[in-house]
Amino acid sequence: xxLFVTENVSKHYAGHTALDKVNIEVPEQSxxxxxxxxxxxxxxxxxxxxxxxxxxxxxxxxxxxxxQQKHIYRIGYLxxxxxxxxxxxxxxxxxxxxxxxxxxxxxxxxxxxxxxxxFDIGSWWNKRVEELSKGMQQKIQFIVCxxxxxxxxxxxxxxxxxxxxxxxxxxxxxxxxxxxxATIIFSTHNMASVEELCDHIALIDRSKKILxxxxxxxxxxxxxxxxxxxxxxxDGLLSSLLxxxxxxxxxxxxxxxxxxxxxxxxxxESKDLLEKLVKTLNIHSYNEILPxxxxxxxxxxxxNEGR
Amino acid sequence: xxxxxxxxxxxxxxxxxKRSFIVMTxxxxxxxxxxxxxxxxxATLSDGEKRVVEVLDETGWFYEKFRDTDxxxxxxxxxxxxxAKRELLENDEFALLYIPRRELTVPxxxxxxxxxxxxxxxxxxxxxxxxxxxxxQKLRINLDEMVLSEEDxxxxxxxxxxxxxxxxxxxxxxxDTGGEEETFTxxxxxxxxxxxxxxxxxxxxxxxxxxxxVMEEKTNRIVEVIISSVKPFQLMIGKIVGIAMVGLTQFLLxxxxxxxxxxxxxxxxxxxxxxxxVRMAMTQQDAGLTEALASGDxxxxxxxxxIINSIQYDVILISFLFFFLGGYLLYAALFAAIGSxxxxxxxxxQFMMPVTIPLFLSIIIANIAVYEPDGQLALWFSMIxxxxxxxxxxxxxxxxxxxxxxxxxxxxxxxxxxxxxxxxRIYRTGILMYGKKASYRELWKWLxxxx
Numbered sequence: 001x002x003l004f005v006t007e008n009v010s011k012h013y014a015g016h017t018a019l020d021k022v023n024i025e026v027p028e029q030s031x032x033x034x035x036x037x038x039x040x041x042x043x044x045x046x047x048x049x050x051x052x053x054x055x056x057x058x059x060x061x062x063x064x065x066x067x068q069q070k071h072i073y074r075i076g077y078l079x080x081x082x083x084x085x086x087x088x089x090x091x092x093x094x095x096x097x098x099x100x101x102x103x104x105x106x107x108x109x110x111x112x113x114x115x116x117x118x119f120d121i122g123s124w125w126n127k128r129v130e131e132l133s134k135g136m137q138q139k140i141q142f143i144v145c146x147x148x149x150x151x152x153x154x155x156x157x158x159x160x161x162x163x164x165x166x167x168x169x170x171x172x173x174x175x176x177x178x179x180x181x182a183t184i185i186f187s188t189h190n191m192a193s194v195e196e197l198c199d200h201i202a203l204i205d206r207s208k209k210i211l212x213x214x215x216x217x218x219x220x221x222x223x224x225x226x227x228x229x230x231x232x233x234x235d236g237l238l239s240s241l242l243x244x245x246x247x248x249x250x251x252x253x254x255x256x257x258x259x260x261x262x263x264x265x266x267x268x269e270s271k272d273l274l275e276k277l278v279k280t281l282n283i284h285s286y287n288e289i290l291p292x293x294x295x296x297x298x299x300x301x302x303x304n305e306g307r
Numbered sequence: 308x309x310x311x312x313x314x315x316x317x318x319x320x321x322x323x324x325k326r327s328f329i330v331m332t333x334x335x336x337x338x339x340x341x342x343x344x345x346x347x348x349x350a351t352l353s354d355g356e357k358r359v360v361e362v363l364d365e366t367g368w369f370y371e372k373f374r375d376t377d378x379x380x381x382x383x384x385x386x387x388x389x390x391a392k393r394e395l396l397e398n399d400e401f402a403l404l405y406i407p408r409r410e411l412t413v414p415x416x417x418x419x420x421x422x423x424x425x426x427x428x429x430x431x432x433x434x435x436x437x438x439x440x441x442x443x444q445k446l447r448i449n450l451d452e453m454v455l456s457e458e459d460x461x462x463x464x465x466x467x468x469x470x471x472x473x474x475x476x477x478x479x480x481x482x483d484t485g486g487e488e489e490t491f492t493x494x495x496x497x498x499x500x501x502x503x504x505x506x507x508x509x510x511x512x513x514x515x516x517x518x519x520x521v522m523e524e525k526t527n528r529i530v531e532v533i534i535s536s537v538k539p540f541q542l543m544i545g546k547i548v549g550i551a552m553v554g555l556t557q558f559l560l561x562x563x564x565x566x567x568x569x570x571x572x573x574x575x576x577x578x579x580x581x582x583x584x585v586r587m588a589m590t591q592q593d594a595g596l597t598e599a600l601a602s603g604d605x606x607x608x609x610x611x612x613x614i615i616n617s618i619q620y621d622v623i624l625i626s627f628l629f630f631f632l633g634g635y636l637l638y639a640a641l642f643a644a645i646g647s648x649x650x651x652x653x654x655x656x657q658f659m660m661p662v663t664i665p666l667f668l669s670i671i672i673a674n675i676a677v678y679e680p681d682g683q684l685a686l687w688f689s690m691i692x693x694x695x696x697x698x699x700x701x702x703x704x705x706x707x708x709x710x711x712x713x714x715x716x717x718x719x720x721x722x723x724x725x726x727x728x729x730x731x732r733i734y735r736t737g738i739l740m741y742g743k744k745a746s747y748r749e750l751w752k753w754l755x756x757x758x
Contacts, residue, residue, distance in 0.1 A: 014752055050535045052739070077535040081741075083527035088321060096317050100310060100536040141532060 001064075003028040003183045004049065004152060009058030011044050018044040020207040021058070026152075026185060026200070031178055033198035033215075034187040035293075037301055041207045042187050043080065046154055049185070050077050062152070073102050076150035080157040080187070082141050084129045090140060091125035097144040108147070115143040119169075134161045142170065146177060153177065154185045159193060171197065191294040203297065205304045215293070222296045226263040226289040227273055232282040233258055241276055261289060310537050314545025315552070318520070322553045332557055336564035344572050358401035360429070363391045365408035372440045373404075379429060392420060404433060413441055415474060437474045495704050496677050498623070503673040503701040505558075506631050510666060510696070513554040513635060514642040518655065520546050521646030521738070530738050539735035543647075544727075547639045551632065558631075626703050626712060630719070634696025637723040638662065644730035647737035648745040648753075658745075669694035673701035680705035690715050692722025729754060 004026040011019040019041045026032045036042050047053045049060065051072055060067035062074070084093055091112070098108035116122045119139055129137060138161050146153060155174070159167050174197065178184060186198060194201065195215070202212035211218065226249060238260055239248060245268060250261040264273055270288065277283065291299075322328055362373060362383050373381040379401075384391055388405055395403045402421035406414055417437060419430065521543075524530045533542065645658040672694060676685035680702045689699040689707075695715045703712070736753040737745065 047739070052534050072535065075535070079528070079531035079535075081528040082532050083529045084532070085321070085523070085529060086527070087325075096313065097533065097536070099313055100533055102536075144532075 001028050002026060002061075003063055004185070005061040006045070006049070007059040007061070009045070009048060009055045009060065011041075011048065011053070012056050017207045019048070019055070019204075022204065022207075022209045024202045024209065024212060026183060028183055029178055029181060030199040031174070031184045031186055031197050033194045033201035034185055034204070035189075035191075035194065035201055035297060036204035040204045042204055043156070045204065046077070046079075046156060046185070046187065049154065050075060073148070074151045076145045076148065076153045078141060078145040078153075078155045078158055080160075082138070084137055084140065086128070086130040088129055089125070090127050090129055090132065093129055094140055094144055098147050101144075101148045103148055111147050112143070115147065119143065135163065135166060138162060139166070142173075146173075146182075150182070152183050152185065154187075156187045157189070158186070159188070159190060167193075191292065191297055194293045201293075203300060205301050210304050211296075211300050218296060219290060219293075222291040222299070224263055224289070224291060225266060225268070226261055227270065227286060228259065228261045228289050229277065229281075229286050230257050230259040230284045231277075232256075232284070234281060236280075241280055246273065246276070257284065311541045311545045311548075314537065314542055315549040318546050318549025319552050322516070322550065323556060328553070328557065332560050332564070335557075335561045336568055339561065339565045340568035340572070344569060359398075361391060361395060361400055361403045362406070363388060363403060364406045366406055366414040368414055368444060369406060369437060369440055373433065373436050376432065379432070395420060396422070402429070406437075413445060415441065417474065434474045441474070499680075499701045499704040500673065500677050502623070502627050502704070503670065503676075503697045506627075506634050506696050506700055507666060507670050507673075509554055509558070509631060510634050510638045513550050514638045514662075516550050516553075517547055517639045518642040518646040520550070521643050521734075522649065522652070522655075525647060525738055526650065534739070539738055540731045543640075543643050543731060543734050547636065547643060550639065551635055554635065555632075622709075622712070623703055626716075627700060629716060630696040630700050633716070633719040633723060637692060637696075637719065637726050638666070640723065640726040640730035644733040644737070644750075647734040648740075648750060650741060650744075654745070665693035666697075669697035673697045676701040680707070686711070690718060692719045695719055695722075732756070 002025040004024075006022055006024050008021045008023060009019055010017070010021055022041075022045060024032075024034075024045075034042055034045070044053070048055050049067075051067065051069065062068075062071040065071070088096070094112050095105075095108055098112060099105065103111070113122075116125065121136070121139065124132065124136070124140075129140075132140070138158075142158065145155075158170060158174075162170060171193070174184060174186075186194075188194060198215050200212070200214055201218065203210055213221075233253070233256075238251060238258075242248070242262070245265045247263045248260055249263055252259055262273060274283075274286065357375075357380050358378060359380050359382055360373075362369065362381055363386070364370060364383065370383060375381055381404075384394075386394070391403055391405070394400075402419055404417055404419050406417045409415070414437075417433065419433065524533075524542075530542070537545075641662050645655055645662065648658060649655050669688065672684060672688045675682070676689070676698055679685060685698060685702055688694045689702055689711070695718065699707070699712070699715050732754050733750055736756060737750075743749065
């Protein structure tokens with residue numbers, strides 16, 4: 001069942017359209033990647049989901065109910081551009097944000113202490129925010145965002161400013177949150193983390209949704225029927241072994257091996273290529289080249305621009 | 308409501324604990340107190356030269372009762388007041404002490420005319436000498452009566468109370484042309500101008516804090532974090548109210564501290580050094596004033612006291628608090644709107660103009676209103692909400708018909724409801740808008756957005 005649905009959501013600003021009839025469906029307990037180039041309309045969509053701004057058209061549903069103010073308490077939002085009051089003490093600030101979310105003073109204190117212990121940052125409590133590095137501040141914001149245990153979490157570029165160790169800690173936490181039942185909308189430009197974390201994605205470009213679905217299915221859909229091989233040196237050209245149904249995309253060699261990437265026309269299968277090569281070459285490795293989300297992103301957006 | 312309270316609490320607490328707030332809270336009263344205390348102190352310093360004080364005593368009670376001191380020489384004269392005043396100017400003497408005759412009561416007041424501000428020491432010397440003399444005379448009368456009616460013992464018991472005397476000593480500063488101003492009118496003008504000025508400063512200082520606070524939230528993207536839990540309007544109102552409370556706290560602390568410093572100083576420095584508040588207290592005292600008013604000789608004094616009694620202190624205080632807050636709320640909303648519309652400090656300039664111009668204008672008009680409190684100019688500008696807080700406050704000490712105050716107050720309330728409404732609409736759009744250089748046209752668009 002979908003936890004969050006948007007139906008034909010549009011938003012116009014004077015002079016331009018930020019969102020044009022966008023439909024997305026976020027399945028429950030999934031990590032949903034919201035992708036798109038800068039200025040595509042992602043932030044507008046996220047703000048509409050949070051009811052920070054209202055859509056001009058379209059409907060929004062939270063767990064089958066029409067989205068209302070009462071649902072906002074069940075959403076945690078970590079915006080891309082985020083800041084804290086520099087002069088405030090860390091603990092005080094975290095308390096303030098937690099209480100604005102509706103937690104009681106007691107609950108907020110208990111939960112904050114737990115999280116501070118978990119991230120091993122208890123000693124920050126009385127420091128001023130300005131004494132913390134950017135990454136440290138982001139940690140605080142992450143904690144406050146998930147503190148009231150919302151059912152839907154929206155992370156907009158959560159990893160910027162973190163070192164690799166902390167990125168991993170955060171990734172683990174995000175996965176843990178999903179295990180515990182939360183649904184996560186995850187907006188990022190970092191395609192590697194999309195592949196690692198997301199089950200579903202939607203790609204928005206120039207105010208329209210141009211692609212969505214399960215990550216696995218999309219990857220299958222964008223397979224280009226290409227393979228990479230590495231093999232021992234031999235005298236002669238690789239192309240002499242192949243006919244025009246095969247295209248060598250890339251070819252090269254290093255000290256002890258040669259390698260090549262070859263794409264086949266549709267209808268041919270892995271074994272067809274292998275048959276051509278296996279008699280002549282000492283093959284060391286033979287792999288299908290699967291498209292990365294990065295490739296898919298670039299090609300889909302470029303295609304859309306050409307339209 | 309709970310969220311607005313949280314916002315107010317944060318705005319208040321973070322500001323009140325700031326070092327700059329604490330420094331200002333201590334420094335302000337020190338400056339203000341020194342403005343009172345230093346002239347008082349300087350007046351007591353002598354320059355070695357003996358000053359002549361002419362005494363024109365219509366009662367005849369005080370002949371030869373003022374003894375020459377190191378600084379002052381007392382001369383007794385018997386002309387009428389006008390001649391004496393003219394001579395004061397001609398002979399370049401320091402001061403003229405005029406003690407008017409009273410028909411029904413014992414003498415209890417005097418007027419000190421002088422071209423320069425008479426020192427506190429002189430005033431307290433005269434006051435002491437006069438009360439001592441009056442007390443002696445009163446005692447004598449009482450004792451005489453006791454001899455006549457012996458059974459009146461109770462009265463004797465109350466003797467100390469009965470003979471206690473307060474001397475009203477008003478000062479008249481004279482200018483070269485022989486014209487005279489009542490120092491009390493000056494006090495009134497000061498009250499009027501200072502209260503207008505305080506409102507003006509309060510609006511500027513704390514309005515700027517609203518502006519900076521909103522800009523801090525916008526440029527540091529703090530808004531992004533909290534706007535999903537708080538409505539923009541709640542955030543804006545919370546900030547405005549929180550800062551208003553900071554201002555009131557500071558103002559209150561200033562008053563309390565200034566008064567304590569001045570009174571501590573008075574206690575420590577001289578047993579009877581009258582400060583400005585003693586002057587105020589004098590207005591309440593004179594029991595014989597009504598009788599004094601009846602006698603033609605006392606016209607001069609009567610006029611002075613009439614003016615002072617016509618000041619309605621309760622009206623002044625209540626209207627001050629009202630216009631103080633009303634003016635702040637009106638402008639704070641505008642400052643909040645500006646803060647939300649711009650990306651950086653430098654961009655604020657173009658929007659600050661329309662806000663600062665009426666404020667400047669109001670202080671200029673207040674300057675005029677002090678001299679002409681009932682003029683057309685003062686009247687109209689004390690009605691327009693943008694200028695009324697300062698201008699009306701400058702008029703009120705001189706006595707303004709109560710209907711006018713009500714109308715002005717009502718207009719001010721409407722005014723700040725309107726500016727808050729306008730500001731809220733600009734704010735909710737502006738606060739999340741980056742990189743767009745806001746223009747007036749843009750603001751108008753934000754203002755007219757539906758939803």
